[in-house]
Amino acid sequence: MNTQQFGGTIPCSPVHELLANAVARYPGVSALDFMGKCTSYAELGRLVERAAAGFQRMGVQKGTRVALCLPNTPYYVISYYAILRAGGVVVNLSPLYVERELRHFLKDSSARIAVTLDLAELYGKFAPIVADGSLDHLVVGSMLGILPPLKRCGFWLTRRKTLATIPADSRHVAFNTLVRSGDAPRAVPCDVARDLAVLQYTGGTTGIPKAAMLSHANVSANSEQLRRRLPEIAPGSGMLTLVPLFHVFAMTVALNLSVLLGLKIILLPRYDKELLRKTLKRTRPLFFPGVPTIYASINEAAAKETWELSSIRYCVSGAAPLPEAIRRQFEAISNCHLVEGYGLSEASPVVACNPFGAVRAGSIGLAVEDTIVEIRALDNPHRIATPGEHGEVCVRGPQVMLGYLNRPDETEKVFIDGALRTGDVGYKDQDGYIFLVDRIKDMIISGGYNVYPRMVEEALYKHPAVSEAVVIGIADARRGQVPKAYVKLREGATTTEEALQTFLADYLSPVERPKTIEFRDTLPKTVVGKLERKGLVAEHQEGVQTASGLSLERK
Known part of the structure; x- marks a missing residue:
């Protein structure tokens, strides 16, 4: 070779x-x-x-x-x-x-x-x-x-x-x-x-x-970096591949990693709950990478019907933040290790992943081998933040891209001192575990305080009736911005906005709690099943403009 x-x-x-x-x-x-x-x-x-x-x-x-x-x-x-x-x-x-x-x-x-x-x-x-x-x-x-x-x-x-x-x-x-x-x-x-x-x-x-x-x-x-994070896996073991291969997460984790290890790639062309259930029973895969909404869907379905999940030992969740409640429930019904990883297309994509058997709740894990993750201070990106201090996550390693095609100006903007800027806010603890707070562009500044949609969503997922949640920032005349939550409830579950607000009071400060909570039958998702804020932001802004420039939110 x-x-x-x-x-x-x-x-x-x-x-x-x-x-x-x-x-x-x-x-x-x-x-x-x-x-x-x-x-x-x-x-x-x-x-x-x-x-x-x-x-x-x-x-x-x-x-x-x-x-x-x-x-x-x-x-x-x-x-x-x-x-x-x-x-x-x-x-x-x-x-x-x-x-x-x-x-x-x-x-x-x-x-x-x-x-x-x-x-x-x-x-x-x-x-x-x-x-x-x-x-x-x-x-x-x-x-x-x-x-x-x-x-x-x-x-x-x-x-x-x-x-x-x-x-x-x-x-x-x-x-x-x-x-x-x-x-x-x-x-x-x-x-x-x-x-x-x-x-x-x-x-x-x-x-x-x-x-x-x-x-x-x-x-x-990047395939080798991820392999070194895994335990020994026998050739021929099944890799259930539902995440689309044209997405960089599946390209590395499901395709190239499988070939590196000699695994059987079990291809599913689309998400279909019944097809997935039958395929799990027929193929009994060992490895099942996915996105949080897939694991959440199985959690909900397995409460009503029999799902054969006992063969699954290793799952890596990527492409979107994995709520802790979803992780714990899926591990309980499958007896597998579900770990959250982190990456981006510009890094092929894996940057960090929790070690199997050593998950730290709420963390995206440790940097994969030969990768340096720097937390750069938000007030001065040339300064490396101290442990526990929030800053922009920046990456160095052999998996970091050469640049953007035909866009030297964009390439220059995305690197600082030779490190790839991810646009994510996070911090490291004393042991090097990395915690993401949110996207810099998604951060809500409310009355001078930083509010992170991911933290609000994590609190919402703790409520037993909540199946999916997305939080965005909306304009507010007094605070500048306030959080708004969109929630999909579990099938058959009921609750009210008032009840949810009361529940959130135990987990969030007053400035972090959503100004409004809107219930939806469905929430927008990307092609890989990642919940998408962009469409909800555009929809809200269109609604505000339709109302002759007057905000429809409560003041």
């Missing part, structure tokens, strides 16, 4: 060599399980080699950007490693993007080749992009081609109208054509420290979408 080390103990290698190594070590082990159809590491390796040769025939060479717009299917895994093996760069795109967004990201990344599925809802967004010449080639995978026989028949009988008819022209390439037998792919030299592996779009700390440039060293190092 072409491995290098950069100023620490973590080895870095071309990302596709993680798979080559797994194929050599675990050829007969199941690498993928998609709806019951399994693929061994040997077969996965053969498919990746063929696909890499196919991409090279299509014109992919060193540095060529290829977009992946796919749900969790074998096509994503094969294409991901094949693009890298061919010398290309993976551009991760969400299948939920609309045509306008896809056009923007394809142009911004310079991707002229994309991979998607023949589902009408996906292909329909690419059809006009291909037709006007904005893409040179669109590789299209067949949904029927990856299903086991019985499910293939069922899909054809009940859902064949959801499939698109793909034109037979040179711009459209069937995935089966891509992986046809032929010459082995050409070897492409890889400078792991400088060559890009992935362009990962993120709002970063400003909310403006831009591509974090992740090198082969960044991505491979």
Whole structure:
């Protein structure tokens, strides 16, 4: 393996060599399980080699950007490693993007080749992009081609109208054509420290979408850093993969980490409670990374019906803060270790994680190996804060990105003294455990006091009737800003705003308590299931503007 080390103990290698190594070590082990159809590491390796040769025939060479717009299917895994093996760069795109967004990201990344599925809802967004010449080639995978026989028949009988008819022209390439037998792919030299592996779009700390440039060293190092935080796990153990692979959290924790360890990646293409319940029973996974809303959903469902959770031993929660109440309840019903980790796209993404068996409540854990987390004072970012003092979390390590694509000004802003600025407020205790308080941009300044939405949400989650909670800051004539809470109750539970306010009085100071609490049947979420403040902030502001500039909140 072409491995290098950069100023620490973590080895870095071309990302596709993680798979080559797994194929050599675990050829007969199941690498993928998609709806019951399994693929061994040997077969996965053969498919990746063929696909890499196919991409090279299509014109992919060193540095060529290829977009992946796919749900969790074998096509994503094969294409991901094949693009890298061919010398290309993976551009991760969400299948939920609309045509306008896809056009923007394809142009911004310079991707002229994309991979998607023949589902009408996906292909329909690419059809006009291909037709006007904005893409040179669109590789299209067949949904029927990856299903086991019985499910293939069922899909054809009940859902064949959801499939698109793909034109037979040179711009459209069937995935089966891509992986046809032929010459082995050409070897492409890889400078792991400088060559890009992935362009990962993120709002970063400003909310403006831009591509974090992740090198082969960044991505491979982060997988190894997380592996060193884990106990020994036997090859072939199941990794249930519900978080979408185009999201950087799943790309590292569910995909590259699994390949590094020789695990079986159990792919679920979407969140469906009954499908998840049946898959847990059928596959009995050992590892189940997720986001807090997934664990909360299982907690609620398991109170009413039987869920087979006994096989699960290790869960890492990421992408959003994990409320302590959710963690404790999930551990109680599953008898697993659920630990909170922390990261961001600009760090490939894992920065810190609680050690299994040594969780510190409310903490995102300890920095992963070869990573330095600095807390920089809010009043002077060039000063390192003392233990316990709040400041901006800043990061150094082999997983930190090269910068933002085509945005040198934004790259300059996000680094200070060589450290990555995360935009998060936090502190360290005497043992080095890191505690996040909130996003700097989400912090509410009420009457001169700092109020952190995360702390208010944690208090709300302590109430037994609360299923989900989001807190935002709204304008207030007297205090400048005050907190407002949006709450979804558990199914069948009831409470009132007055009762919740009384409950919160035991946990929050008067300035921290929400001025108003609004109950909702649903709360907005991102594609990975993370509760989203942005939409609620925009909705509130629109409501205020509609009221002729007069605030609708109580004064």
